[in-house]
Amino acid sequence: MSDKFTKAFPVEGMEVGSEGMNLRDYFAAKAISSVYEFNIKNLEPMADFVHFSDLMAEEAYMIADAMMEARKDD
Numbered sequence: 001m002s003d004k005f006t007k008a009f010p011v012e013g014m015e016v017g018s019e020g021m022n023l024r025d026y027f028a029a030k031a032i033s034s035v036y037e038f039n040i041k042n043l044e045p046m047a048d049f050v051h052f053s054d055l056m057a058e059e060a061y062m063i064a065d066a067m068m069e070a071r072k073d074d
Contacts, residue, residue: 027064028057035059 008026021029035056 024061024064024068027067028060031063031067032056032060035063 006023008021008023039052039056039059
């Protein structure tokens, strides 16, 4: 179960339209608030919020990818 298509909330018997969010996206969503808190506290305020948002999203997905990798060990 280490691929990026593993569903976070699978529903058995309801194949169409209820596949749910994938696990990588779920992990990134969980990580984004911590990434935001860290960056707000430790970085200079950025005038370009769009760039800042992109940076936070990239960092959240790096954490999500690390979490997906850690699952391979189980």
